[in-house]
Amino acid sequence: MTAPAIPVLETGRLRLEPPAAAHFPAWRAFYTSAEGTARRGGTPKSERDAWMLLAADIGHWALRGFGIWAVTEAAGGRVLGACGLWHPAGWPRHELTWWLLPEARGQGFATEASRAAIGFGYDRLGLDPVETHMQDDNLPARRLAARLGGRVIARETFPDGRARDVFALPHPARAEDAA
Template identity: 50%
Template sequence: MTLHLVDNFTLTTERLTLCPAVAADLVDYRRFYAVSDVLVGNYRGGRSDAEVAGILDRNITHWANKGFGVFSVRRTGDGAFVGGAGLAHPDDWPSHELTWWLMPDARGTGYATEASRAIIEWAYTVLGWPRVETHMRDGNSAAHALAKRLGGTLDRRVVFPDGVTRDVYLLPRQVSA
């Protein structure tokens, strides 16, 4: 995997371009929340337009306040929106985490792995973080598998502010192939 920094906030890989979420992404966020069957946060389907706009607004504000956040992930070349991935640290959360979500037709393509590797490398190289982690629910077998593919090791279990106990994986710096 080769990570290219267009600037400190735009990442490209062989197949993807990752840019901080912006207001123009609202149509893509609405499409995702209209069709996704995946549990995102405490949500599974059925978000109103106002709720989706609020999620996007929080993602944009996160970037402005913290200097990192969720990227909109697009295929390089045609610019098709495939999902979101990035580093999030809600104010009430115990630590930052790598997070990702994909449009249903983008799942199983390796995009989550590719985007995650780029973001992990960015966190270590550009942000200078000493550690990157991800948190996941017990039943999210796809996320556990991705964490392991990324070289993650189970660090601890934590009860989060929403009352859910999650596994916390430490994710190592990625090595270019």
């Protein structure tokens, strides 16, 4: 059995491309940083653990048929972070997830990449709704969910024991029509 080809998504400024070993410096920079991992409810990882997380992101595509893309600038190819749809074993459902390196934050890249991933979830995977789950203290992520037109549809305790709000995220085309 061969793994499905990972599609490339392009937006006005970004390219969402298959994660690969060449993206490891960005994964290492993010996951070994206290600032980066704090927003994701964890502690800094070792370089080895960052490598394992990249490997898991690559493997998720083969196991689920969808996953996380490396987010790069369309012009120049600089790696900015990652974004995509994630559904690990034991987790109740899929969710939109993303992270950006500090120098890429505050420029609308997370919004742009997330819209592309959400559109993929609706159009290519048939998900309805596309969800994201977030902890109460992750204010930047909550602001992004609001920019994406997300609305809270439930409050759940997840397998890691943490309570999170579940946001339904509309198809980007429908969200723009409603705005």
